[in-house]
Amino acid sequence: MFKKIIDNSMAKSPWIYHINTGSCNGCDIELVSVITPRYDAERMGFKLTGTPRHADIVVVSGPVTSQSKERLVRTLAQVPEPRVIVSLGSCPRPCNVFKGSYSVEGPLDKFCEVDVSVAGCTPKPEAIIDGLALAAQILKEKRRQK
Amino acid sequence: MGLPFIKEAITQLFSKPSTEKYPLVKKEVSDGFRGKLVFHPELCINCGMCMRVCAPQAITRTIEKTEEGDRITMEFHMGSCTFCSMCADFCSKNSIELSKEYSMVVTNEDDLKVRGSFIKKAPPKKELSPEQLAKLKAAKAAKDGKAEEEFDSCPDA
Incomplete structure (x- = not known):
């Protein structure tokens, strides 16, 4: 019974962990604006956490640079399953203008499975809310399968 | 003297919250917003200028030879786009347009690609x-x- 209560409440409040892998800060600022009173994603239960161990949804912004690659892999290893990975903006997946750079370690798909990608450079906060809503839905389905 | 800010406090108490009701009320974007690309293949003349000016190389072109002429397919990858509008500015035939659609959320990256194809006839012999x-x-x-x-x-x- 307790497990059911916990599952239900966890589905209603997915916690977000944000990792910057060499982003220009544009997407990071937009993600922060999503949790400000104007857009207020917290009314839908999303909450920014400080540690990957508490996270359900991981938001990755920026092309994966050589410096951040190891940190990304190490951080993702700490996120408990089931997890949903959201790629924010144009950078993480096709690398945007940085593709082919000597210090960019290719797309994010190399290191993990990406579930949702939000396009835009940078995406509007409304688009990020849509993306997070989709991520929460996917998370629910993943939990059910487990 | 009275209580300071009492008028402000009362007006704030009855005013609307500043939070936007986004998923319920769709938001209108301002003029000149650069959103998802719209391609009009019937206007395109295959000059390739958009591919030249695209910084993230988000535009690809495939040419197939058919009986009627060359079948040209332009593919715009919105997942790789910076929305700088250079392709639309440089297009001499105005076949590229940036719409006001901002919500591009997908699970499969291929859904972000905007495609358009047309047939370019070879000049008569x-x-x-x-x-x-x-x-x-x-x-x-x-x-x-x-x-x-x-x-x-x-x-x-």
Whole structure:
């Protein structure tokens, strides 16, 4: 019974962990604006956490640079399953203008499975809310399968 | 003296919250917003200018040869786009347009690609008159004969 209560409440409040892998800060600022009173994603239960161990949804912004690659892999290893990975903006997946750079370690798909990608450079906060809503839905389905 | 800010406190108490009701009320974007790209293949002339000016190389072109002419497919990858609007600015035929659609959320990256294809016909072949043909033939024969002569005169051959 307790497990059911916990599952239900966890589905209603997915916690977000944000990792910057060499982003220009544009997407990071937009993600922060999503949790400000104007857009207020917290009314839908999303909450920014400080540690990957508490996270359900991981938001990755920026092309994966050589410096951040190891940190990304190490951080993702700490996120408990089931997890949903959201790629924010144009950078993480096709690398945007940085593709082919000597210090960019290719797309994010190399290191993990990406579930949702939000396009835009940078995406509007409304688009990020849509993306997070989709991520929460996917998370629910993943939990059910487990 | 009274309580300070009492008027402000009362007006704030009855005012609307500043939070936007986004998923319930769709938001209108301002003019000049650069959102998802719209491609009009019927206007495109395949000059390739958009591909040249695209910084993230988000535009690809594939050319297939068909009976009617070359079938040209332009593919715009919105997942890789910076929305700088350079392609639309440089398009001489205004076949590229940036719409006001901002919500591009997908699970599969291929859904972000905007495609458009059209057929570009090759210019019709010129019909030559018999005299012109004869002239061409004579010129060709003369050239061949010259080449043969040179070949014969080569000592190693």
